[in-house]
Amino acid sequence: MLIKNVKFQEDDNKSHSIYINDEGIIECIDCDKKDGEVIDAKGRLISKPFVNPHAHLGYALTLNYARHNLSGTLIEGVEIIREEVSQKITQDDLEKRLGKIIKMHFINGVFYVRSHDPVWNDVVFKMLKARANPLVDIQVVAFPSPGFFFDENLEKIRKALEEGAEVVGLIPHSERSYDDGVKSVKIAFDLAVEYNKLIDGHVDETDDPNSRFSEVVAREALSRGIGYRTSISHMTASHSYDNWYFHKLTLLLRESGVSIISNPIVSMHLQGRYDNYPKRRGVARIRELINSGINVALGSDNVADPIYPLGDYNMLRVAQEAFLVDHFTSNEVEKLLNLITTNAYKAMQLKEPEVKPGNKAEFLILQTKTIYDAIRTALPPFLVVRGKHYAMNEIKIRIDEIEETDKIINIIDK
Ligand SMILES: [Zn+2]
Numbered sequence: 001m002l003i004k005n006v007k008f009q010e011d012d013n014k015s016h017s018i019y020i021n022d023e024g025i026i027e028c029i030d031c032d033k034k035d036g037e038v039i040d041a042k043g044r045l046i047s048k049p050f051v052n053p054h055a056h057l058g059y060a061l062t063l064n065y066a067r068h069n070l071s072g073t074l075i076e077g078v079e080i081i082r083e084e085v086s087q088k089i090t091q092d093d094l095e096k097r098l099g100k101i102i103k104m105h106f107i108n109g110v111f112y113v114r115s116h117d118p119v120w121n122d123v124v125f126k127m128l129k130a131r132a133n134p135l136v137d138i139q140v141v142a143f144p145s146p147g148f149f150f151d152e153n154l155e156k157i158r159k160a161l162e163e164g165a166e167v168v169g170l171i172p173h174s175e176r177s178y179d180d181g182v183k184s185v186k187i188a189f190d191l192a193v194e195y196n197k198l199i200d201g202h203v204d205e206t207d208d209p210n211s212r213f214s215e216v217v218a219r220e221a222l223s224r225g226i227g228y229r230t231s232i233s234h235m236t237a238s239h240s241y242d243n244w245y246f247h248k249l250t251l252l253l254r255e256s257g258v259s260i261i262s263n264p265i266v267s268m269h270l271q272g273r274y275d276n277y278p279k280r281r282g283v284a285r286i287r288e289l290i291n292s293g294i295n296v297a298l299g300s301d302n303v304a305d306p307i308y309p310l311g312d313y314n315m316l317r318v319a320q321e322a323f324l325v326d327h328f329t330s331n332e333v334e335k336l337l338n339l340i341t342t343n344a345y346k347a348m349q350l351k352e353p354e355v356k357p358g359n360k361a362e363f364l365i366l367q368t369k370t371i372y373d374a375i376r377t378a379l380p381p382f383l384v385v386r387g388k389h390y391a392m393n394e395i396k397i398r399i400d401e402i403e404e405t406d407k408i409i410n411i412i413d414k
Pocket residue numbers: 054055056116202301302
């Protein structure tokens with residue numbers, strides 16, 4: 001396959017071509033060899049694949065499996081999933097939904113996803129059996145929801161780690177007491193060291209300004225020297241911290257080397273539910289964290305389930321939501337792309353794919369010619385290539401028979 005007229009960098013107006021052989025390997029760049037399909041990228045910009053470092057694939061797309069979540073709270077959503085939905089998650093059901101979920105990620109240019117799967121009704125074990133596929137790599141978190149000290153969760157988490165889950169989960173603010181929460185952090189780190197795994201916790205996913213487990217996690221990561229393997233997901237309580245405390249916390253987060261993973265779309269839906277007007281936004285302080293030198297990445301979180309009824313794994317839309325909720329400014333638009341690429345690869349401890357001869361083809365051609373227009377429009381990529389597999393999202397806009405696609409999608413010249 002030859003892909004021609006590709007832009008490699010925003011500020012370079014040269015056109016390049018990429019030739020991919022039948023094995024899905026990049027054979028040459030700018031060699032104009034062609035013996036198969038030819039795709040004209042028409043000057044669109046190439047990008048590395050997107051990453052979704054926080055999702056719940058085990059129960060995604062189960063919105064219609066149970067009653068509606070009428071309070072809109074996380075607590076009611078979790079109750080519905082535990083009590084009604086999880087009973088319906090058989091191996092066969094999971095495999096069918098996962099087939100759709102993988103394609104939804106792939107057409108949106110996401111090749112790597114981290115899925116937090118609970119031990120209820122063995123969802124995590126079913127995911128470990130179902131996850132192999134050629135389009136999207138699924139990293140599994142053994143997620144002890146609603147806490148290590150419920151049911152036989154600790155034993156089941158051990159078993160999931162032994163069976164191949166790459167990441168130890170935790171959820172300290174949801175344990176029965178503050179002391180249990182602190183103990184759960186120690187348990188998670190003990191497991192990560194014992195089994196040589198990564199750590200990613202649901203931490204401080206509340207509007208409670210006194211929920212302060214992020215400091216406990218970061219302190220533990222620092223003591224054990226494994227901050228680079230540790231992610232703190234959500235941290236929505238940080239929205240409600242006083243500024244002095246938040247500033248002190250950023251120093252510890254940076255020193256420990258942990259990553260923060262925020263999920264702005266779902267946090268906007270779930271947080272502030274106990275407020276009257278005015279309602280808090282309840283999203284981690286993404287912008288301040290970045291400016292403090294901390295590695296921040298963005299995830300989709302839930303899609304079409306009792307916790308969040310909408311969503312589609314379009315990571316550009318997630319980046320756009322971060323822009324909106326955390327008061328980013330126009331000079332910062334482009335750097336939001338790092339939150340769904342470079343920073344997310346780092347949080348998941350993955351190597352970034354490179355476009356060069358001899359490598360497996362793993363890249364996207366965006367719908368647009370600039371990163372600014374990609375984030376502004378949040379359109380799915382024009383072309384997604386992974387080895388021998390590829391997907392196209394073709395958008396054609398015509399007004400009175402005149403093709404206007406380029407002018408309408410690319411509004412700012414670079
Ligand atoms: Zn989550």
